């Protein structure tokens with residue numbers, strides 16, 4: 001059985017104000033080509049199909065066209081919702097679509113009902129676990145409270161295991177959208193860690209032949225059988241050095257799976273440059289990156305006038321500009337650095353401490369956590 005594992009398409013996302021939809025169409029073209037040339041039996045899409053719960057009409061059209069063409073190859077499609085998707089909207093019509101081999105799974109209560117695939121060696125059961133927002137799904141999954149992400153995912157996978165126990169010898173694949181301990185993040189994933197531990201132990205996925213994860217945007221393997229495909233495009237400069245793509249997975253009749261990375265097309269590479277405006281505009285050293293997406297850090301002692309417009313005369317895809325005057329700590333930079341790698345609750349608590357002069361109290365931090373959790377819940381259930 002041959003599968004291709006992809007995730008985090010984020011259709012409709014922009015990159016520093018630049019529309020990525022054409023690049024996303026190019027990825028889908030590439031994916032359709034790989035499915036045909038590699039004779040793939042099923043396409044696994046592990047969540048974050050769209051960038052927003054309310055995707056633009058253009059994004060919906062691209063998704064519709066992409067799914068139709070993928071299904072047109074004869075492959076089965078199994079798609080779950082991610083933390084960026086509205087489960088209700090992405091799941092619209094899913095029971096009708098499943099009749100044509102497009103299985104969009106956004107309902108956690110169906111976690112124990114696999115999509116059944118067959119090859120000459122027999123059956124492969126594909127269990128699709130959508131992104132689980134703990135507050136929203138705790139009841140439907142009858143998960144113990146509290147326990148956050150690990151508790152609800154454990155409850156969903158208990159349903160999977162209960163179903164597997166009635167099908168001895170059947171090969172099993174799980175799709176999930178979650179942050180597994182040990183996974184490496186980057187700057188473009190939305191934090192899911194409100195009010196508790198966001199990450200789940202890899203041991204939750206013991207015993208499945210393959211686990212196709214979504215959420216982290218770097219392609220990576222946590223074990224041979226547990227992998228993130230990562231996003232097909234870079235969504236932040238922190239991803240500049242990464243090779244983006246999918247996993248081509250071969251599930252043999254028995255024994256370990258084989259995986260091969262399939263690189264996605266790169267619409268425009270990313271580079272970062274640092275220097276004074278004059279150096280950047282004149283140095284021959286930067287010729288090879290003129291067509292890249294560029295992030296600049298200007299080191300001029302005084303901020304040059306119209307810096308971005310002047311940079312774009314040489315670098316038309318300059319999208320990001322920071323100032324770090326030589327010999328001086330910039331207020332903007334120190335603030336940006338201070339926010340990096342902080343949770344929403346930590347940022348809000350730091351704001352209180354900064355403006356009031358005394359730290360946020362335990363109760364205030366709790367209020368922030370509850371507020372952010374409510375906002376997130378409203379988004380995934382809207």
Ligand SMILES: [Mn+2]
Pocket residue numbers: 008010048082084189190215216
């Ligand atoms: Mn994502």
